[in-house]
Amino acid sequence: MFEDLTDDELFAEVLQRRATGGVVGDALGALCERWARPARYVISKIQASYGRGSPADADELYQDAVGKFLDKGLDQFRGVSEQMPGRSASPKTFFLRIVKHVAIDFYRRQREDLAPAAADSEDAFEEPPAQVARAVESSRRREERSEAQELYWRAYERLQREHPKEAGAWDLYHHQDVEDHEECARRLNITVVNSYKRVSRAQAYLRLYLLDLQQEGGRE
Structure with missing residues (x-):
């Protein structure tokens, strides 16, 4: 229902719904999916x-x-652009700036968690409890992301078996270097609307x- 709207028009729809207390999930989801x-x-x-x-990190971030x-x-x-005052900024640029800061914060924390302890005291090899907790949490999250990545590829293999057309479009749009739905549609020889669908x-x-798969894991 949003395919004919530009990014700016769809973003305006999101803001209008939010201002009037409406549901913004579908409109915002469609917008972010473009980006x-x-x-x-x-x-x-x-x-x-x-x-x-890793690719699993990218999905989470x-x-x-x-x-x-x-x-x-x-x-x-x-x-309004932060880099060029007086110039307008697009919602896409604003969103990508959020993405950038989220990723930087995530990997900065990882680097700090994995940094070696200073060796200039008798307690050099005794990490503070807070640092130990962060390292344990970081390790746990890496393990969870690895498991999530494995589950994803198992789910994708099932998609290929049961819905090959949808799997082909998903592969082009998310796994290969395809810019947008127009290019995806061209390669699949379908309409842009069908690519979105x-x-x-x-x-x-x-x-x-x-x-x-998660429920199967829980039963196991």
Whole structure:
């Protein structure tokens, strides 16, 4: 229902719904989905600069950024560029700035958690309890992300078996270097509308399959 709207028009729809107490989830989700690929590109650049990270990190950081955009970003956006005062800023640029800061904060914390302790006292090898707790938590999160990544690929394999058309669109849009739905539609020889629909259905199937896998794990 939002396919014919530009980013600015869709963002205006989100703000209007929010101002009147309406539901913004579907409109905001559609908007952020358009920005998912550039967001993951921003995250990949931050990962490269810190020399760490994985595809599972990118998904988690993207979702964190969407949450911050909803919780605080919608109220903070003023439409003015921070780098060039007097120039307008797009909501996409504002969102990608949130993505950048979320990724930087995440990997900065990781680097601090993994930094070696100073060896200039008798207690050099006794880390403070808070630092130990952070290191344990960081290790736990890495393990969870690894498990989540494994579950994702199992779910995707099921998608390929049961819904190959949706899997093909999802692969182009999320796994390969495809810029947008127009390019995705061109490669699949379908309409842009069908590209949106296939990617949307693929996302819904993947969520269902992931839920099934998580429930199977719980029963085990």
